[in-house]
Amino acid sequence: MLSICQFKNLNYLLIFLTLLVSSCAKKEVIVETISPTGNWFSTKDQFRYKNFEGEPESHLFFDFKPVLNIDKKYLDVVVVTPERSDFHYEFDLVSGKRYFSHSYCKESDVWKSYEPSLSTPPYTEAFVPRLLDQLKMPQKVVIFGDRQYLSSESFPQDETVRVRVIGGMIEQFCDSFPCDENKKWNSRLVLFAVSPLDPAYKDTHSFATLIKKIDWKEVKAFLENARGRTINDRSFYPAYRLIGQVFPTKAMKMALEMGHLFSDREAKTLRRSCENVYQKLYNLKTDVLQAEGTFPKAFHQFYKRYWNLFKTCRRYVRASSITHNAKDHWFMEYMASFIHAEQMGYLYQCRTKAWVRNVEGVVKRRENAQEEELKFCTSESLNLAFEKAINLMTGLSSSGRSYYRYIQYDSGAKSLGNKIYSWVRDNGKRLSCEKPRKYSVFPSDVTWSPIKNPENKDKDVSVYIR
Numbered sequence: 001m002l003s004i005c006q007f008k009n010l011n012y013l014l015i016f017l018t019l020l021v022s023s024c025a026k027k028e029v030i031v032e033t034i035s036p037t038g039n040w041f042s043t044k045d046q047f048r049y050k051n052f053e054g055e056p057e058s059h060l061f062f063d064f065k066p067v068l069n070i071d072k073k074y075l076d077v078v079v080v081t082p083e084r085s086d087f088h089y090e091f092d093l094v095s096g097k098r099y100f101s102h103s104y105c106k107e108s109d110v111w112k113s114y115e116p117s118l119s120t121p122p123y124t125e126a127f128v129p130r131l132l133d134q135l136k137m138p139q140k141v142v143i144f145g146d147r148q149y150l151s152s153e154s155f156p157q158d159e160t161v162r163v164r165v166i167g168g169m170i171e172q173f174c175d176s177f178p179c180d181e182n183k184k185w186n187s188r189l190v191l192f193a194v195s196p197l198d199p200a201y202k203d204t205h206s207f208a209t210l211i212k213k214i215d216w217k218e219v220k221a222f223l224e225n226a227r228g229r230t231i232n233d234r235s236f237y238p239a240y241r242l243i244g245q246v247f248p249t250k251a252m253k254m255a256l257e258m259g260h261l262f263s264d265r266e267a268k269t270l271r272r273s274c275e276n277v278y279q280k281l282y283n284l285k286t287d288v289l290q291a292e293g294t295f296p297k298a299f300h301q302f303y304k305r306y307w308n309l310f311k312t313c314r315r316y317v318r319a320s321s322i323t324h325n326a327k328d329h330w331f332m333e334y335m336a337s338f339i340h341a342e343q344m345g346y347l348y349q350c351r352t353k354a355w356v357r358n359v360e361g362v363v364k365r366r367e368n369a370q371e372e373e374l375k376f377c378t379s380e381s382l383n384l385a386f387e388k389a390i391n392l393m394t395g396l397s398s399s400g401r402s403y404y405r406y407i408q409y410d411s412g413a414k415s416l417g418n419k420i421y422s423w424v425r426d427n428g429k430r431l432s433c434e435k436p437r438k439y440s441v442f443p444s445d446v447t448w449s450p451i452k453n454p455e456n457k458d459k460d461v462s463v464y465i466r
Contacts, residue, residue, distance in 0.1 A: 031197065033152045033159035034076065036063035040096065040271070045324050047275055047317075049095065049419075057419075058158050059096030061138055062267050064129035067160070070252045073205070074196070075141075076160040077126035082147045084120045085155070087414050088226060090424070091127060091138060092407070094318055097418040098156060099410040102228075105433040110229045110238045114221035121226060122219055124150055129160060130262040131255065133188045136315065139255055140171070140188070142223070144204075144214060145195025156416055163193035167207045168251030170244050171223070173427070175402050177230040177237035189254055190223075190242075207245050228429025230400055239429045274313035277306050278320070278332070285331060288451050295451045296377040303374055311339050314423075322421050329421070330446050333406060336423050337389035337442075340404040342370060344396060348385045350377035355385075355392045383450040394441045401428045405441045 036058035041049040049057045060078045067076035080098055081089045088101045106117040124147060127138035143150060143163050150161050169192065172185035179185050194201035194210070204210050220242055230237040246254065262270070284298045302310075313319070319332040341348070347358035347370050358369055374382075396403035407420040430437065 029148050029197065031149060031152050031161060033157070033161050034064065034067075035159055036060060039063060040267075041318075043271065044275065046321060046328075047278070047319070048321055048324070049318055050321075050323065057096070060091070060098075060158060061093055061096055061127075061129055062262070063096070064160050065264070066128070066130040066261055067162070068128070068131070068252065068256075068261075070249060073165045073248045073252065074162055075128055075165060075191075075193075075252070076162050077128055077141050077143070077193075078160055079124055079126045079143075079150055079155065079157075081121060081125040082150070082155045083122065083124045083143075083145075084147070086120060088121075089156075089416065092420055092422050092424050093138065093316055094314075094422040095418070095420045097410070097420060098416055099407060099418060099420055099424065100412065100415040102431065102434065102437065103414060104226070105431055107225050107431050107433045109221045110225055110236050110432075111221070111241070114217050116218070118218070118222050118225055121222055122215065123222075126150075126163075128191075128255075130267070132260045132262075133255070134258040135186060135188045136260075137188065139191065139259055141165075141191045141193050142219075143193045143195065144210065145198035145201055149195040149197040162196065164196045164205070165191055165193045165248045165252055166205055166210055167192045167248050168246040168254065169242050172241050172243065174230070174237075174239050174241075175428070177232075177239070185241075189246075189251065189258060191251055191255060206248065225431075227427060228431055231430055231432060232400065236432055239427070270313075271317050273309070274317035274319075277309050277313055278317075280306060281310070281332070281335065282328065285451055288453055291453050291455045294453055295379050296374070296382050299382060300371070300374045300377070304371055307371075310335075311342075314339055318422070327449070331449070333423065333442075334386040334389075334448050337386055337393065337404075340423060341389040341392050344392070344403065346392060347373060348388075349373055350381040350385075353381045353384050353388070355388055379450075379452050383448065383452070386448045390442045396428070397426070397439065397441050399428065400430075402426065403428055403441075405439050406443065408443065 038056045038058050040059035040062040041056035051057050064076065064078070069075070080091050087103050089098045090101045091098055104120050106119050108117060124143040126141045126143055128141060131139040133139045141163065147155070151157050152159060168189050170187050171190045172187050174185055192207070192210070194204045200213065204213065223242055224238065224240045227240060229239045281302060284302055287293055288295045288298055314336050320329040322329040341355055345358055346355040348355050350373055393403050393405065397405065403426055404423045405426055406423050410416055410418045410420055426439070
């Protein structure tokens with residue numbers, strides 16, 4: 001039998017071994033991160049975006065100061081989808097939040113260059129705050145490194161983390177296959193980076209050293225397949241491809257030269273200018289409802305003077321707070337549907353009360369065609385345009401091409417629970433291995449409230465009396 005002293009020694013030994021194994025199994029990693037300021041939505045209540053505590057929500061694009069050093073090849077990024085995630089997330093510029101897009105599944109390579117199945121991303125996807133690429137989207141960054149080195153805690157976190165750029169590539173997107181000519185592919189620069197904290201990538205400064213440490217064929221195949229493909233009956237066609245390689249310094253310079261980096265002053269000016277143009281549209285509605293002027297003429301004048309600015313604003317700046325005034329919010333979202341119908345290449349014909357393809361002949365888009373068409377709008381035909389824009393998006397949602405859909409809450413077991421309250425662009429592409437997605441294009445319980453002069457002055461009168 002063991003003596004009492006022997007029992008004590010044995011217990012001390014067990015405790016020592018437990019602590020030793022525990023310390024060896026997990027080394028604490030301290031990741032330096034920066035939290036958002038919360039300044040972007042610190043504005044008038046009419047446009048303020050609040051959390052459940054009533055404080056301004058953080059905006060993950062505008063609420064960080066840009067940190068980018070070309071000489072040292074580092075920059076700060078916001079993680080959107082972490083490495084080996086089961087779900088793909090996207091980022092909405094208006095709300096400044098991530099939202100669930102789709103679940104990954106075992107997919108084959110549509111280009112047939114990689115034989116094994118593709119299931120989860122072997123990299124982390126992120127973007128650079130304040131920096132837009134040439135397609136006016138947040139500058140995308142693909143990062144290599146264990147996820148523990150890219151977040152202060154478990155995903156998701158509202159923070160930026162520093163990475164080292166090792167190069168860049170051109171990502172191309174084909175909306176409607178076939179895109180035989182290069183001009184039909186939409187191109188954007190994608191930066192590639194590594195975590196400087198991960199020992200595995202300590203000496204990785206270029207593509208040449210990176211591809212020795214990863215399965216490059218898997219990475220390239222995943223980037224070209226993870227966001228879907230064109231599916232026509234039982235035939236599959238590529239929607240994405242990667243071409244070229246750019247050295248790190250040149251890649252960072254290209255990102256700045258081909259894209260756009262918002263300064264503090266410029267961001268504030270943008271928000272202030274957009275809130276002013278939004279107010280003009282609110283005033284337009286109020287004036288007509290108070291029997292001052294007609295909707296067709298007022299809308300035509302607004303379109304002529306401010307529509308281009310309004311389109312730019314709706315890409316970046318929230319137009320209303322649904323908690324402040326729900327009616328104003330839905331009014332603005334219907335106005336945005338008109339923009340999105342145009343962006344999809346359609347024109348509203350007031351005389352036929354229908355959205356039609358905006359083309360002249362076969363390929364040339366008609367300049368200022370919508371402004372001319374609005375001259376023929378009556379109150380009835382113009383009010384129909386907004387409901388029919390929603391119907392158009394619903395039809396496009398099953399076409400396999402890009403379209404817009406409105407998200408209220410990013411809800412569900414796979415979601416992040418963020419309040420979006422915004423239109424987002426959907427590429428219309430799907431994975432061949434996934435179940436059919438069922439997205440609502442617009443809330444079914446929301447309808448357009450007609451804008452009419454109560455004295456019926458604009459009953460059947462167009463902008464120009466014919």
